Amino acid sequence: MSSEPSTGITPNDLHAYFDDELLPDQAATVAEAIEADPALRTELTQLRGLQGVVDASFDAVAQAVPSARFEQIWDEIDRAIDRDQRLQAEADRNASVWTRLWAALRPARIPALAAAAAAVVTVLVVSPGSDGPQDPANKAESVASVKPEATPSPSSSPGATPAPSQSVPDQLAAVPTPAPTAEPESLLDPMPVPQTHEAEIHGIEFGVRSGRISNNGTVTVLYVEEDDAPTNSERSL
């Protein structure tokens, strides 16, 4: 069909009819047009012929592969499934009680952490004065004075004490960096020190897409996956 025939049926209409993609009333209209127009009938026959040979050719290509080859492929699949299941079972077996508990509590982790963080912030804000709400006029001074009171510094030595009339920003600027030895331990080491155990990595291979890492008796199973998202892109074709 080289151009739109007098029946008003477009090539796309005919292809959609052939592919059973039209609504019933549209399909009826096209069927009537085909009945009336020999050119459309020929086009339809050609579409059937093409579909037939393409389908038959792929069938022939697939039949040409010996069954043994497909069985061989199944054996590979079977082994890969076994390997997946072994790795999973090993990961489940080696998980410590704490790891399991941690995993079980997963849904509650974020709310619990948020509540803990809120509690810490509340304590930090309220506890320095320990005297409850204060006069806002005195608040800045009391906050500025927390550190010098708790940490002896060169500025606290005789003769270095700031004048009582000094403003709050001036006081803050005047506080020198305290000597490390004079700091309380909690301020010196605010973060937990990472443990220095070496992780052991066992046979991670991209080819088999799995592997494991063990550290301190726990084993983490890795499944290496490629990102499928880009393959959905039409451009990738």
Next chain:
Amino acid sequence: MASTDADDQELVNAAQAGDRRAFQALYQRYERKVYSVAYGFLRNQEDALDVLQEAFIKVHRYLPNFEGQSSFYTWLYRIVANLCIDHLRRSGRKRDVEFDDRLRHEDSDAAPDLSPVVALGDPSAAIKNKEILSAVQDSLGQLSDKHRAVIVMRELQGLSYADMAKAMNCSKGTIMSRLFHARRNMQKLLSERLEYIPSTTEPSSGDSMTQEAAS
């Protein structure tokens, strides 16, 4: 092997429950179909078999997440199509399909002489002729990757326009247009090839010839 979605779902349910034999039955049901699709995309037997293997490993891994919202085969096919596209990209066989398509669309409104294709008669009988099989496969090989993909998806797998659009991440309109041009190109290429085959109606040999041509 004839199969229905209901049969598939039963096997899928059993496989999800850990029945390896059920999963093997699914594999056996679709091994050749999946191979055909992969071969349609990749045009290489070993690459197609690799994709078959990779696809079923992936299917088994994600089977617990399969909820049956689409048919098992549609799901399987999307996995296969994605793997094939990935394979084409990795192997550097990706062609400048935009250019390729444009080139062949230029005169696609002119209807080719398709009488040799129509004269083939019964396709499954005709395809036993080694030269005809070779002509069909060579013509498919000359299509752009996009055109071959829509031909494979529609003619071989019978996917709906909507499923094809999903698999190729484009609109139904694009699929319709692409399928029209792909068929037109395929008809043209095939007609040109068949013109030089003395007889397109007499199967000249048996399965051994198809095997030779396919390898």
